[in-house]
Amino acid sequence: MEDQLARRLVQGLKDAGINFVTYLPETRLSQIIPLIQDDPAMELIPTASEQEAVTIAAGATLGGKQAAVYMENTGIYVSSYSLLTVGKQLGVPILLVAGYLGGVPDQRNSFLYATIGSHTIPTLNGLGIEYMVLEEGERLEERIKDAVRAANALRGPFALLFAGEFSV
Amino acid sequence: MIRHECLELLAGKITDQLVVTSQSGQRIEWSYLSRHEGNLLVGMMGCAVGIGTGLALALPHRKVIVLDSDGSVLLSLFNLATLGNLRPKNLIVFVFDNGVYSGSRISYPTATAGNTDLEAIARGAGIEKTLTIRDIETFKRKALGALKQNELAFFVCKVKESLMHREIPRPNTDLAENKYTFVRYLERSEGKPIRFIGRG
Numbered sequence: 269m270e271d272q273l274a275r276r277l278v279q280g281l282k283d284a285g286i287n288f289v290t291y292l293p294e295t296r297l298s299q300i301i302p303l304i305q306d307d308p309a310m311e312l313i314p315t316a317s318e319q320e321a322v323t324i325a326a327g328a329t330l331g332g333k334q335a336a337v338y339m340e341n342t343g344i345y346v347s348s349y350s351l352l353t354v355g356k357q358l359g360v361p362i363l364l365v366a367g368y369l370g371g372v373p374d375q376r377n378s379f380l381y382a383t384i385g386s387h388t389i390p391t392l393n394g395l396g397i398e399y400m401v402l403e404e405g406e407r408l409e410e411r412i413k414d415a416v417r418a419a420n421a422l423r424g425p426f427a428l429l430f431a432g433e434f435s436v
Numbered sequence: 437m438i439r440h441e442c443l444e445l446l447a448g449k450i451t452d453q454l455v456v457t458s459q460s461g462q463r464i465e466w467s468y469l470s471r472h473e474g475n476l477l478v479g480m481m482g483c484a485v486g487i488g489t490g491l492a493l494a495l496p497h498r499k500v501i502v503l504d505s506d507g508s509v510l511l512s513l514f515n516l517a518t519l520g521n522l523r524p525k526n527l528i529v530f531v532f533d534n535g536v537y538s539g540s541r542i543s544y545p546t547a548t549a550g551n552t553d554l555e556a557i558a559r560g561a562g563i564e565k566t567l568t569i570r571d572i573e574t575f576k577r578k579a580l581g582a583l584k585q586n587e588l589a590f591f592v593c594k595v596k597e598s599l600m601h602r603e604i605p606r607p608n609t610d611l612a613e614n615k616y617t618f619v620r621y622l623e624r625s626e627g628k629p630i631r632f633i634g635r636g
Contacts, residue, residue, distance in 0.1 A: 285631065288494065313493065313522070316514035320486040324518075327456075327490020330476070330619060332630050335490070353480040354487065358611050361632045420632045 269434050273405050274299035277434075280412040281336060282309055286363060288333035289313065290321040294340030296367030296376070296435045301338075318343030322350040322425075326360040334416065336363040341371070341388045341429065351425050352395055361419035363412075364397075364427040373403045373431035388429065397425050403432025437572050438598040439532040440465050443503070445576060446530075449583055450474075452625060453499040454491055454618075458484035460505040460539055461601035462532055468604045473621035477607055477614050482511035485529060489515070492524040495626070499526050499583065506533040506548045513557065519588065520562020528582055528589045534597040543597060558590045566590040 269277075278300050281289070289304055290313045304312045311333075315321040318339045325335035337343075344351070344366060355362055370377055370385020377385065392399050398418060400411060412428065419426035439462055447469040454474045457463040459481050467477055476491075478484050488502035509515070509531050519527070535549035548554060558566040565587050569575050575593060582589040609617070619630045 290490075311493065314518070316517045317512075319482070320489075320512060320515050320518060323483045323486025323512075324490040324493070326483075327487035327492075328494040329490070329632060330487070330615070330630070331491045331494030331622065332626065332628060333490075333494045334631050349480075350483055350486070354478075354483050357480070358478070358615055360615075420634055423632065 269297060269299055269436060271299065273434065274303060276405060276408055278303040278307065280409040281365070282307065283409060284413040284416040285334040286336045286416065287311065288325065288328045288335040289338055290315050290325045290335070291338035292318050292321055292340070292343060294367045294369070296369065297338065297365070297430055318347040319350050322347045322362060323354055325362050326354045326358070329360050329362060336365050338365045341366045341368050342384055344388060344391055344427070348391065348395060351397065355425040356396060359423035361423055362425045363416055363419050364425055366427055366429050367435065368401065368429035368431040371401070371429065371431045373401065373435070375432065375435045392427055397427055398422065399427035399429055401429045401431060402434060405433065437570065437575065437593070437595050438600070439534070439593070439595045440598060440600045441572060442532065442575050442579075442593055442595070443469050445580060449580055453501050453583070454495070455501045455503065456484045456488040456491065457503040458482070458505060458508040460508060461598070462503045462505065464601040464604065464606050466503055467607035473617050475614070476618045477609070479611050481508040484508065485512060485515040485519070488527060488529070489519060489522065489524060492527040493522070496524070496526055499528070502527070502529045504529060504531050506531060506535065506546045506554065507537050509554060510547055510552075516558050516561035516563065519590070520558070523563070523588045525586045525588060529591070530579065531590070531592045532595050533592050534595050536597050538597055538599070554592045555590075563588060563590045566592070568592045568594060570594045
């Protein structure tokens with residue numbers, strides 16, 4: 269991902285009200301981590317598992333923050349239990365910012381990732397989690413705002429899957 | 437020592453602390469002993485420490501108490517490594533460790549009935565204040581005393597298995613109702629709106 273796109277992504281999160289980000293880093297979007305870390309308006313929390321990235325973000329949301337979880341799409345599998353129980357059952361808005369490894373538009377797709385990618389959207393559908401796939405920077409900021417608004421309205425997780433020029 | 441007597445003592449000390457319970461007998465016992473609006477009765481295992489951590493980070497001026505079980509903590513041991521590095525000063529975790537999967541109704545042993553030592557795991561994960569408590573006097577002195585301190589604490593309370601939670605009424609508030617009561621209480625006590633509630 270070009271640096272300019274990473275900066276727009278982070279600014280877009282901030283403009284959408286995100287002020288608390290839990291994460292487990294991955295390869296496609298990792299440039300956003302130092303940018304978030306350097307921004308005093310956003311709290312960045314490292315975690316050891318996407319399962320707890322979701323539960324910590326949920327706790328922060330209940331405490332008044334607007335939280336996002338940054339993860340690889342494999343983290344959706346790891347955290348599916350907490351996404352279902354805390355996210356959906358308890359009803360807590362959480363924005364998922366996920367690198368879409370192995371998805372068709374993933375520019376670095378290979379035999380290592382394709383199986384992982386092909387199950388991501390069926391898994392989100394199975395969990396009842398709405399999502400958008402972002403492949404280019406056009407209207408990026410508006411789409412992030414749309415996603416946060418949707419998560420809050422739904423009282424649940426909403427996933428942004430990043431591929432295309434975000435995965436270069 | 438049984439869990440109910442510990443919780444009864446703790447309930448008497450609650451003022452404006454936020455209390456998060458995981459899914460086990462203590463959720464039922466705590467909801468029976470405490471009608472505090474700052475109770476979040478989480479209805480699933482392995483999630484309470486994470487939710488409590490998020491609350492503690494979002495509200496660093498509020499004391500957050502997590503009531504958890506050995507089975508639940510074993511399900512999410514990665515929480516300890518994260519806590520050992522974040523060290524939120526306003527968080528206390530009580531693990532009521534009865535050494536069995538009591539909720540399964542066959543009470544088969546958990547790992548803590550064997551060789552696993554949760555206090556040692558927590559300390560190794562970087563949590564400095566951690567203690568195994570085996571009697572009610574130590575619980576009164578050390579665990580309740582920690583409520584007045586400003587330091588992350590992790591107490592493993594070794595309790596006998598008790599089935600008291602099957603003899604008292606189960607909470608009749610559903611998860612969403614409890615969540616909104618909790619969030620509205622936070623709005624009032626913090627004097628600010630919780631963002632996701634919004635307006636229809």
